[in-house]
Amino acid sequence: MNIKICGIRRKEDISSCERASADLMGFINIKRSKRMVEIEEIIDLTSFMKDKKKAVLVIEPENMADAKQGIEKTGLRNIQLHSLSAEEIGELKDDYQLTSATAGDHHIKSDLTIIRALGLSEDIDPQKVREIQDFAGVCDYLLFDYEIKGKTGGTGRQIPLKTAIEAAKIAKNSNPDLELFLAGGMDKKRIEEELETLEEFFDFVDVNSGVEDEPGVKNTSKINELMKITVLNKT
Template identity: 50%
Template sequence: MKVKICGIMRSSDLKSLEKFDPHFIGFINIKRSKRFIDIAKINELMDKMENPGKAVLVLEPEIAEEVVKKANECNIKNVQLHSLSANEIAKINDINIIRAIGIPEKIDDEKKEEIEEFSKVCNYLLFDSMISGKSGGTGKQIPFKIAIEAAQIAKRNNNDIKLILAGGMNTQRMEDEGKIIKENFDYVDVNSGVEDSPGIKNIHKIEEFMEICKVI
């Protein structure tokens, strides 16, 4: 099972977690996040990465041009978006787009259409729980039946889309549900589940989580 570890703020955490070879490493440049870091700090961390190609820049931009500008400033080719419409994303070239989609406790026709539209223009979809209309950083798990329903909608519309499951991911959940998660998703995204506090990663939790994911 491939893993994305998000919310990196410290060079010591970055150095430690790279030993376990996650597929993606996320840096959050969204001011509402408890794990916000600015572009200068992201560049500082990027300079210390063994494999900068794994970096993901997490944004909530107002316009598509902001995505290109910040990605170029950091020399990052993978961007996770918590905003912008499918039409706006279609304007972005030469960047791998992960679009986060907040999943409610029930998928209605509007949410189904949203998943379908983003699956046409993005490289990855990341499903996270939704609170007050916002996705990301909630620490809340999506009801698994609903997560699978969302995955099936995306795959029916674009069989090549890569899917990431986020929201309250931790070692216990991977032990309990890891096999069925792997059947429906390509990646899992973990953040607070491997932390002592926001932005402070726990290397022992990361090691435990990664070991479980490797054997699923």
């Protein structure tokens, strides 16, 4: 199981995550978030990372131009989106194409890795099924987070495991190559208790408040304890 630690705001928390071998770190540039960091701060923070490929820019752009501005300014290529339609995401990926020639043919792939956050609550209705299927067709990853009033992220509430598994199956049936994150109040206790099931259906867990003393202030001991679970499981 891979771990993304999100809501990074301090250089010392980057060091803690790196020492504990966190797989990804998220930097949130969304005004409504308690862990909001300005683009200039993200540029500064990520400059201290040993491997910037582990940085994820978390944004909720109003439009494509807004998204591109954040991407260009930070130079980050792992992008977690809390907005934009499937069609817009397809266009965004097309705008960042890489072309490589292999054995005479040209394979086109995007320079961007797109994670699209999707909200879930207790049940999955037909509209949500279509939404999952649409985004599964254009994204590299889907991240399921608890949704309140149409907004995801920062709720601290957990998606029921049965609902999360149902969503994962819909996504994988639509695109078997898709990788999946589970977010929403994730902490050491839940990951330990449900690790076997989580590993069967998800590639990453996304942890935020579960390793904090307060919003945006990570706790090194909690990070270390959390990462021990996954390190032991990988060996």
